[in-house]
Amino acid sequence: MDMEASDETDGDVTIDNPVREQRHRAAHALVQALQASGARSLPPKIGTSLTPAITLALLQDSMPAILIGDGLPTPAAAAAVQQGLREQGVQAQVEVQDIMGFPALQIALATVDDTQRLADLVMSRLPEPHAASHRLRTTLATAGVKAINMRVQGGVIEVGGISATDACTLLVILGGHLPDRIELEDWHHLEALAEMLSAALHTASGRVIDVVADPACSTCSATRTYxxxxxxxxxxxxxxxxxxxxxxxxxTSPEQQPVRCR
Structure with missing residues (x-):
């Protein structure tokens, strides 16, 4: 049950700081769930009055199947989504809004609990490629490897680029052995690292994974890593x-430290 305390001033009902923090945490959880499903949303708006608690708009080309299925959002579809959410215990006002000339689904969630329930609902019904992608992304993040460009495309998972430092970390985690000297911003060393990581990934996953060295060009090395x-x-x-x-x-023991390659 929501514990959304409020202060009342001059007849206007406003939320206090603890409730605002709860709303920010719930909005973050929902955005993370939607991203895991492959959806893209505009930054959520945190309500400053009792309701709605959180409002966000989903772009029409990335709706999670749980919300709308295939096709463009329409008022009829929005009404059906609103009714479907209500049946799942999520109180929300769902409308179609025009965002830069394209239809988007705007969802205004009544409370923090409704926001968290929607996040849980999306996560519980991820299609398998998205569920596997989320599992891999979060596991890598826990290990200190950031795969921020990972996405699902055509039923497979495009892992994308990781920094050379994170590639080194991943290699060590998977049991690979680094040479005594390796310069992560040297093209030849980067190629060697890619070959070693390819072998380690093959062993860990059971199948070949393409691994390509991507050094930064001379004009962009100041803005991105190898x-x-x-x-x-x-x-x-x-x-x-x-x-x-x-x-x-x-x-496996309190003394064991997480693997890092830094």
């Missing part, structure tokens, strides 16, 4: 890789 790009993986392959990483970074 990277290694990981090719597409099937959902079951992503899960095997996540299992391998999780097993390697889970301490």
């Amino acid at each position: 990277e290694i790009t990981l090719g597409p993986v099937a959902p079951e392959q992503a899960r095997r890789l996540a299992d391998a990483v999780e097993s390697a970074v889970t301490p």
Whole structure:
């Protein structure tokens, strides 16, 4: 049950700071869930009065199936989504809004609890490629490897680029051995690192994964690091890789420290 305390001033009902913080946390959880589903939303608006608590707009080309299915959002579809959410215990006002000339689905959630319920609902019904992608992304993040460009495309998971430093970390986590000297901003060393990581990923996932060295050009080296790009993986392959990483970074004793390559 929501505990949304409020202060009343000059007849206007406003929320206090603890409630505002609760709303920010719930909005973050919902955005994370929607991103895991492949949806893209505009930044959520945090309500400053009792209701709605949180409002956000989903772009028409990235609706999670749980909300609208295939096709463009229409008023009839928005009404159906609102009714469907109500049946799941989520109180929300759902409307179609024009965002830069394109229809978007605007969802105004009544309370923090409604926002969290929607986030949980989206996460519980992720299609398998998105569920596997989320598992791999969060497992890598726990290990200190950021795969911020990971996405699902055509039923497979495009891992995308990771920094050379994170590639080094991933190699060590998977049991690979680094040479005594490696310069992560040297093209030849980056190629060697890509080859070693390719072998380690093959062993961990059971199948070949494309691994390509992607050095920064001379004009962009000041704005981005040297990277290694990981090719597409099937959902079951992503899960095997996540299992391998999780097993390697889970301490077996209080004295064991997380693996890092820095």
